[in-house]
Amino acid sequence: MLWNKNLEEEYIYRGINVKLFQNLVYQIKEVIEEEFGVTDETGLILGCSNESRVGGIHPSVQKFAESKDAGAVYNGVTLQKIFLKNKLEFVAFINTSDSSSQKFLSLISINITNIKYYFEEKFDKGNFIKNIILDNILPGDISLKAKELHLPLNAFRTVFLIKTGKLKEIYSHEITQSLFPNKAKDFVIVLDDENTALIKELKTGDDFKDIDRTAKSIIDTLNTELMVKAQIGIGTIVDNIRDLGRSFKEAQTALQIGSIFENDKAIINYNNLGIGRLIYQLPPTLCKLFLKEVFTVGSFESLDTETLFTIQKFFENNLNVSETSRQLYVHRNTLVYRLDKIQKITGLDLRNFDDAIIFKVSMLVKKYLDKAEKLV
């Protein structure tokens, strides 16, 4: 015996309770008279109609596992490989080589695969967390299930939503999973080709600076290893597992708002969305009305890139003409001329604080509308 665990115990092997292998064998035993069973790819017998062999090593499996054959007969024993997610996980065997043996093994394989998926669905912690963030579980069931899976209900956690470009062969989740290998505390969930969520348990005393540092290290590692551009949206810190869904939605919102207002930023924190958060909530019709009120038709569009750059610098320098002209390498009078021109086109004197605010908000509203139109 390679393990002395009593089969009555809840012993999990390869993500399956070993008791289930033997239960399956008991049920099939009533139909098949010959000795049969299931091993892992090394030959360790996990379930067998001859119960005394459980825990021992099957003499033919290792050699068979190394071969390229999906099924074969060794010394009168028919063997069949069971692949899960393209990986050899188990081998089914039956001590006969007659014509029906292959059929029996195929049926056993189907059952083992189903058990595995059922078990994964039911007892996989990652799957449970995925169901929470995607609202696929009733709120009332969360606490119960968390207890069943030995997951602490109350722990500080946050959600990082990692968005990368589409990758053909290599996936960002493998990198993220390798960076956070503690599967009891951190969960990496693949959402689609481009999005991966990391649900991370925080250490006591971790604050947003630590969270930001974690996000930076994910971005830098993805850049280094995959040479791919990545963006991360971060939700708020939650202290109850039930609230992870909220943190995930916040991370999604952060990415959405960030892609409109802060496209050049790699890390966007939900707690730090600024005025973008307000504008994002406004209905487009209201935004259009606002722009119509501020600008006469076509006036905003008539501002060229150089003028927009001038305005940007002027705002960055707190409406200081001297400092802006110095940074733009232009004479002060040139800048004054440009500001006058902007006033003529838009009716807004950017040297005036109120007008400057209206222009700044208008630029953000325009950005939002442009993006919204693109999405439509």
Added chain:
Amino acid sequence: MASVKLKNVYKRFDGGVTAVSDFNLDIADKEFIILVGPSGCGKTTTLRMVAGLEEISEGEVYIGDKLVNDVQPKDRDIAMVFQNYALYPHMTVFDNMAFGLKLRKTPKDEIKKRVREAAKVLEIEHLLDRKPKALSGGQRQRVALGRAIVRDPKVFLMDEPLSNLDAKLRVQMRLEITKLHQKLQTTFIYVTHDQTEAMTMGTRIVVMKDGFVQQVDSPSALYDRPNNMFVAGFIGSPQMNLINVMIEKRGANIHLVFGGHDIKLVESKAKQLEGTDYIGKEVVMGIRPESMHDEDTFLEAMPESIVEAKVEVVEMLGSETLLHMFIDEISCTARVNPRTKTRSGDVVKIAIDTNRVHLFDKETERTIIN
């Protein structure tokens, strides 16, 4: 190994922000070039455009002879090292270095060969079986470099890789990276905001500000012959003293007048001002701290360029002493002999070595004479 060329490169973000403007640079094969400048000057954006992690708004980027504007980052044959590097905690050093290659499905023997070779270059062969937890900060940094080396890239791009290290380790790793460049004989493009790092590591330095290249030159040329006031102030620590002065011509001589002080410019410098329209105008005088002296020998040798200064703080650094002082109301720093007897609160005479004076246009900030 490859040359890198950036031709009229621009980066404009949504909303009109231009992060990089008309960037032109030819980086020779095997060169170690540094992009340096204050935060937000566009150096990282430029590096990311070379890597392909940032789209180019306008212009062309070549790696070797190949135009790479539309080439995917992973196909550009480059490797990057960043500031916030993280090692995979559950993997050994070997696996950490091999992980990227494994993801790319590189044959096992090839991975083994490349990791061993990189470990030899970095002198971490004895650490290959250790986990990151058992490594010192410097060793971890080497593993991060190793992850880039195993790719055997044509160009290494490094974005402030030493910023997260403590001061002592940073100095040590600076030397390690310079040695690594010599060993690998590959093109290095290195981004930093630390001018000391730039001066000590690069064969050429690109100084940037507000998205514009200010000057591309060797470290010594940047120090001795800055193109403008920004480069003069940015390069050098403590930074160059900048004082507004009036240029006055008296007979054949040129005098620089400020506050109650009047210093005579040496003949060679005065000649450079001939034919310019700066006579009678206010300009900015730049003088490096080491060109201001309190020793008697200098005071005797330069009687026509002596000013009076009130010393606020004396910083003794062992090999040198810094005098932080006020000349009239202008704050200045002098780097003097450590045996100086000057103490805080003293009013002392300071000789300005006018052979080493720089003059800048007050309006354009461009250099008039170096």
